[in-house]
Amino acid sequence: MRAAVFHGIGDISIDTVPDPVIERSTDAIISVEAAGVCGSDLWTYRGQSAVVPGARIGHEFVGRVVEAGTDVCDFAVDDWVIVPFRYSCGECTYCVRGLTCSCINGGFWSREVKAAGQGEYVRVPFADATLIKPYSGGERPDDSLIPSLVALTDVMVTGLHGARSAQVCPGDTVTVIGDGAVAISAVMAAQWMGAGRVIVLGSTHPVRRDLVANLGVEAVLNVRGDEAVEQVRDLTDGLGSDATVECVGSEQSFLTALSVAAAGTTVGYVGLPHGVAIDPATMFAKNLGIAGGVCPARALIPGLLSEVLAGNLNPGAVFTSRYPLDAVPTAYSDLDQRKCVKPLIDVARKG
Known part of the structure; x- marks a missing residue:
């Protein structure tokens, strides 16, 4: 064979x-x-x-x-x-x-x-x-x-695992970090679970941007780091997202996810982590949870x-x-x- x-x-x-x-x-x-x-x-x-x-x-x-x-x-x-x-x-x-x-x-x-x-x-x-x-x-x-x-x-069930881990609820504003197939799948999953608004961070590729835009998301933001955090907060009355799905696995994407998440919410992660070191103090002040991993x-x-x-x-x-x-x-x-x-x-x- x-x-x-x-x-x-x-x-x-x-x-x-x-x-x-x-x-x-x-x-x-x-x-x-x-x-x-x-x-x-x-x-x-x-x-x-x-x-x-x-x-x-x-x-x-x-x-x-x-x-x-x-x-x-x-x-x-x-x-x-x-x-x-x-x-x-x-x-x-x-x-x-x-x-x-x-x-x-x-x-x-x-x-x-x-x-x-x-x-x-x-x-x-x-x-x-x-x-x-x-x-x-x-x-x-x-x-x-x-x-x-x-x-x-x-990819589709992994996107769903990320959205479930982030505890997406009907009407939530959800931020998805990434523009690959898993991130696009996480957008579909969040919408299927009843998300009211979806914001996507990090889409620099025109075909990927078009795919995400065709799903009817609220915003596709081609920014990173502090600028990304600022724009998400501008879209959420300064509070941050009700649920956040991290689909990249880099240290920057994790830190961005924790920064855009509203206090008391959960970051679901399904990006395979590479070189990620997170200080628990980053989550402590905002009572943030983090959940996810390999999809069942x-x-x-x-x-x-x-x-x-x-x-x-x-x-x-x-x-x-x-x-x-x-x-x-x-x-x-x-x-x-x-x-x-x-x-x-x-x-x-x-x-």
């Missing part, structure tokens, strides 16, 4: 790798139809993660079951499935609590298992607990829905799936470019150079 392999900084190629096989009776083999390239994949591409050369890459994917282990009860060959960015057992204490991202038996694609989503086939452990079937009886989604279903594997995708996807299938949510809008599998290196380069918001990989498409 063919799959994307990381060889070093800026070096991704499509290589021939061994086909996956059933290793445990609870496994399933998925033929991948579409996959996403995530902003967090860029940390690997740039050499800023612990991923070692030779590892496969990709954790956002959907496709069809082509083989199922003898103890897989809920899925059969030809079932079309959504695969969360982390697999989970469904039975441990954390899974029962809905914190599937902390499953003690689970793991991440290309880390605890060699398999990864930017390739033709993937072995999925704990298939019954991990996979999600949008339809019964092997029905395949319409092509127009597939980008949104790929978005559910990670498997627990959150079902709640959004019906909205996507009904046409009430279109998280697939974050995919602004499409590539065949052979063009994955170009997709990474384009994302790294901000030529697109998020690449969609049509795995089965040739050339």
Whole structure:
């Protein structure tokens, strides 16, 4: 089979790798139809993660079951499935609590298992607990829905996790920090949860600005630091935002989030932190809370799936470019150079 392999900084190629096989009776083999390239994949591409050369890459994917282990009860060959960015057992204490991202038996694609989503086939452990079937009886989604279903594997539910962590309530003024796919998803999630006004900070890219503006936000502010804080306060009668979602992960973005948040509110963070050092005294005087982290995708996807299938949510809008599998290196380069918001990989498409 063919799959994307990381060889070093800026070096991704499509290589021939061994086909996956059933290793445990609870496994399933998925033929991948579409996959996403995530902003967090860029940390690997740039050499800023612990991923070692030779590892496969990709954790956002959907496709069809082509083989199922003898103890897989809920899925059969030809079932079309959504695969969360982390697999989970469904039975441990954390899974029962809905914190599937902390499953003690689970793991991440290309880390605890060699398999990864930017390739033709993937072995999925704990298939019954991990996979999600949008339809019964092997029905395949319409092509127009597939980008949104790929978005559910990670960015859309991560945006929702950020908004939930920030405790967005109906009528709230929400500030979202960032202009990437997760930030755009957080805007959609906040609006879905009933936010009255949404302010977006940090959108310098014209396509990203247009995407955000088309969602009907109140303001898109191309400013940072003290100027950003001042403009948010001007828009909120000097109080700050009722809920704040941090989607970048830099120290500056965290400090900005804490500064624009109104006293007594919570900052939800889903940006992967890099080089962030926060003094608790920053939060103490304003009674600020901070919550978030890795999204429990498997627990959150079902709640959004019906909205996507009904046409009430279109998280697939974050995919602004499409590539065949052979063009994955170009997709990474384009994302790294901000030529697109998020690449969609049509795995089965040739050339």
